[in-house]
Amino acid sequence: MNRFPIYNPNTNSIICDLELMGFDETIKVINKASLALESWKSLLPQERSDILLKWYYLINSQREEIAQIMHSEQGKPFKEALVEVDYGNSFIKYYAEEVLRIYGEISPHFRKNQYCINISEPIGVVGAITPWNFPCAMITKKIAPALASGCSIVLKPSEETPLTAIKLRELAITAGVPEDVFGIVYGDYKEIGRAILESKQIKMISFTGSIGVGKYLMQESAKTVKKLVLELGGNAPCIILKDADLDLTVKKIMLGKFRNSGQACTAPNRIFVDKSIKDEFTNKLIKELSEAEIEIGPLINQNAKNKTIELLENALQNGAKILYQALAPQQQKSAFYFPPTVIGNLNDEMKIAKEEAFSPIFSILTFSDLEEVIDRANNTNYGLAAYLFTSNLKKALSISQELNFGVIGINETSTSADKTIHGGFNESGLGREGGKPGLLEYYENKFIVF
Ligand code: ADP
Numbered sequence: 001m002n003r004f005p006i007y008n009p010n011t012n013s014i015i016c017d018l019e020l021m022g023f024d025e026t027i028k029v030i031n032k033a034s035l036a037l038e039s040w041k042s043l044l045p046q047e048r049s050d051i052l053l054k055w056y057y058l059i060n061s062q063r064e065e066i067a068q069i070m071h072s073e074q075g076k077p078f079k080e081a082l083v084e085v086d087y088g089n090s091f092i093k094y095y096a097e098e099v100l101r102i103y104g105e106i107s108p109h110f111r112k113n114q115y116c117i118n119i120s121e122p123i124g125v126v127g128a129i130t131p132w133n134f135p136c137a138m139i140t141k142k143i144a145p146a147l148a149s150g151c152s153i154v155l156k157p158s159e160e161t162p163l164t165a166i167k168l169r170e171l172a173i174t175a176g177v178p179e180d181v182f183g184i185v186y187g188d189y190k191e192i193g194r195a196i197l198e199s200k201q202i203k204m205i206s207f208t209g210s211i212g213v214g215k216y217l218m219q220e221s222a223k224t225v226k227k228l229v230l231e232l233g234g235n236a237p238c239i240i241l242k243d244a245d246l247d248l249t250v251k252k253i254m255l256g257k258f259r260n261s262g263q264a265c266t267a268p269n270r271i272f273v274d275k276s277i278k279d280e281f282t283n284k285l286i287k288e289l290s291e292a293e294i295e296i297g298p299l300i301n302q303n304a305k306n307k308t309i310e311l312l313e314n315a316l317q318n319g320a321k322i323l324y325q326a327l328a329p330q331q332q333k334s335a336f337y338f339p340p341t342v343i344g345n346l347n348d349e350m351k352i353a354k355e356e357a358f359s360p361i362f363s364i365l366t367f368s369d370l371e372e373v374i375d376r377a378n379n380t381n382y383g384l385a386a387y388l389f390t391s392n393l394k395k396a397l398s399i400s401q402e403l404n405f406g407v408i409g410i411n412e413t414s415t416s417a418d419k420t421i422h423g424g425f426n427e428s429g430l431g432r433e434g435g436k437p438g439l440l441e442y443y444e445n446k447f448i449v450f
């Protein structure tokens with residue numbers, strides 16, 4: 001059996017290696033998940049809820065250990081990893097509670113002496129495919145509602161960060177989730193993907209990752225008509241109006257940008273500043289960047305660093321200027337580290353304004369007309385998150401209606417929580433995660449007349 005290595009991006013050393021699973025191994029896991037489905041879905045919602053709550057408390061009691069695993073395989077600082085464990089775990093508690101509030105419906109009957117009811121049934125075996133940037137939360141926001149609703153799962157975490165996933169699963173099993181109800185596969189992602197896609201037993205795929213892979217999953221899912229929930233990234237505009245509180249704006253943009261070293265699909269990517277306050281905003285941002293204590297981790301790997309350098313060089317060749325670049329902190333030893341950088345003199349046609357930067361680069365663009373900047377903000381295939389900074393709430397709400405994005409932060413760049421609804425317009429995806437809609441995705445409606 002072949003094996004594959006897991007790297008520590010902080011030290012570029014190998015942590016361990018794992019069995020390289022492929023098509024056949026995945027089919028076995030799918031078959032087991034399919035066999036285990038009936039007994040799991042026949043438990044009372046309260047029984048599944050109790051197991052999920054046990055899982056929540058187990059994770060809580062081992063949060064530091066999980067954060068340490070995540071820090072090692074993903075590179076984010078330990079403190080940030082700890083925040084992610086708590087954030088990820090909140091989905092488990094939320095769905096353990098929310099599943100107790102799933103009701104059916106009585107429809108108007110259409111014949112005398114008959115009744116019509118609609119009931120919710122778990123959709124079946126779910127394939128969950130997750131990325132490396134949030135190795136805990138991306139998993140729990142899929143697995144918790146799936147398990148709560150009565151689905152069984154085949155999880156394929158990213159091959160960059162499978163160790164957090166393995167640990168989470170281990171704790172789920174300790175809490176009482178049957179092993180086969182929560183299957184896990186990793187290794188040859190293409191062959192694993194092929195097995196999931198070809199299987200008639202898999203009724204739904206919940207995926208977070210790139211648009212390219214999302215489109216491939218859609219195309220291949222057509223053969224067995226699987227349901228898809230997709231979160232495919234973003235190119236978040238951040239519009240700063242001249243009446244914005246600039247101290248707050250700088251603080252919030254830095255928080256949004258430094259989450260996971262900029263490797264988040266909701267990171268502010270195109271910072272559009274009203275021309276009249278561009279210098280004031282830029283100077284404040286640079287002052288804060290040079291004075292604040294910033295702890296960010298390295299990028300995930302050499303490819304990510306190469307892509308960052310390529311985007312930056314492309315911008316510079318086309319006239320952009322570096323306005324500020326931090327020095328790497330002395331204790332930072334990773335070859336994949338990329339320092340906080342501010343660039344200006346950009347235009348919308350540059351690659352860095354068109355693609356997800358996925359790095360701590362602050363790209364500053366300017367505007368002088370509100371309608372123009374709304375058009376420019378909307379001029380992207382993406383549609384996940386958008387941010388708006390202004391002191392005029394009425395104006396902010398009216399601009400929010402014009403922005404074609406699934407998530408809008410007004411004077412805020414932190415928008416995701418267990419209770420909030422997350423998902424994108426356009427090519428940023430289909431369906432929603434978080435909140436009640438994130439649970440309802442895992443149900444089929446059954447209509448009964450009698
Ligand atoms: P990223 O650029 O964030 O790594 P990807 O879309 O490449 O985004 O990967 C997200 C997840 O999708 C990862 O778990 C990866 O292994 C998986 N993946 C990539 N290609 C395929 C594929 N052809 N079939 C199934 N899963 C895939």
